[in-house]
Amino acid sequence: xxxxxxxxxxxxxxxxxxxxxxxxxxxxxxxxxxxxxxxxxxxxxxxxxxxxxxxxxxxxxxxxxxxxxxxxxxxxxxxxxxxx
Numbered sequence: 001x002x003x004x005x006x007x008x009x010x011x012x013x014x015x016x017x018x019x020x021x022x023x024x025x026x027x028x029x030x031x032x033x034x035x036x037x038x039x040x041x042x043x044x045x046x047x048x049x050x051x052x053x054x055x056x057x058x059x060x061x062x063x064x065x066x067x068x069x070x071x072x073x074x075x076x077x078x079x080x081x082x083x084x
Contacts, residue, residue, distance in 0.1 A: 021042065032059075036057055037055055038053065067083075
C-alpha cells in the first residue's frame with residue numbers, strides 16, 4: 001500500500017446479526033476514540049445492512065435521549081436528531 005493511501009474500511013457481520021437487528025427493531029451507534037470514528041449501524045428499507053461512518057477529532061462519549069444522540073469530541077458536543 002502506498003503510504004499516502006488510507007486503508008479501506010471493511011465491515012463483516014455474523015450470520016444472524018441482520019436478523020437480530022430486525023427482530024429487536026434497533027440500530028447501533030458507537031465511537032472509536034483512536035480512529036476518531038462515529039458509526040451508525042442499522043438496516044436499510046430493503047433489509048440490507050446499513051453502515052454510516054464519520055470522522056471526528058477524538059470522538060468519545062455517547063448519550064441518547066429520545067430522538068437525540070449526543071457525542072463529545074475533543075472541543076465540541078454534537079447533537080444528532082432522528083428526523084424520520
